[in-house]
Amino acid sequence: MTMTGPQKKKKHHVGDTFYKRKYKTKHRARDIDEVDQDLKKENADRLLKQALDFDKPGEGQHYCIHCARYFLSDQVLQDHFRTKLHKKRIKELKLEPYTIEEAERAAGFGSYIAPKERVIVTQPINVEEYKEPEEVADICSLNIDLQ
Ligand SMILES: [Zn+2]
Numbered sequence: 001m002t003m004t005g006p007q008k009k010k011k012h013h014v015g016d017t018f019y020k021r022k023y024k025t026k027h028r029a030r031d032i033d034e035v036d037q038d039l040k041k042e043n044a045d046r047l048l049k050q051a052l053d054f055d056k057p058g059e060g061q062h063y064c065i066h067c068a069r070y071f072l073s074d075q076v077l078q079d080h081f082r083t084k085l086h087k088k089r090i091k092e093l094k095l096e097p098y099t100i101e102e103a104e105r106a107a108g109f110g111s112y113i114a115p116k117e118r119v120i121v122t123q124p125i126n127v128e129e130y131k132e133p134e135e136v137a138d139i140c141s142l143n144i145d146l147q
Contacts, residue, residue, distance in 0.1 A: 030068035032092060032093065034068070035065070035066060035067075035068050035089075035093065036093065036096065038065055038068065039065065039066075039093070039120075039132055039133055040132055041130065041131070041132045044065055044123075044130050044132065045127075045130065047063055047065055048063060048065060048123065048127040048130060049127055050063070056070045057070040057071060057072050058070055058071055058072040058073055058076075058077075062074055062076065062077040063077075064077060064080055064081070064086065064123070065123050066086065066089045066090055066093060066120070066122070066123070067080070067085065067086055067089050078125075081122050086122070090120050090121075090122065093118070093120045093133070094117055094118055094119075094120050095116070095117060095118070096116055096118065116135050116136075117135070117136045118133040118134060118135050118136060119133055119134045119135075119136055120133050
């Protein structure tokens, strides 16, 4: 079993420093292609229904799968879903990462492959209803704004 990302297993006492440290160490952004893998049903189920982990904000129970971030409570998570940052992420995820790369490369060589667009919706409140992204169709013209 391989773990990605920082997995600190240091023993610590729960106290004042505990809270400060978990904010500092958990802010590494997950790459969009990794998140893309997370959106697959079996991975999503694992992430959205994880066991209590006291090293994670909110004990790992309030996870935004699209942004790969943990939140302190369900309320904070719901608020996050309405932020620009989250909406931008959803937009980015609508195109398959590899397809974007390939499309750009192909465009550089004069032949253009239209990227595939997918339906990406914010994860449901009830995680049992989670569905993996579906491809919509080939799209001929699309403004890709990944700045
Ligand atoms: Zn998010």
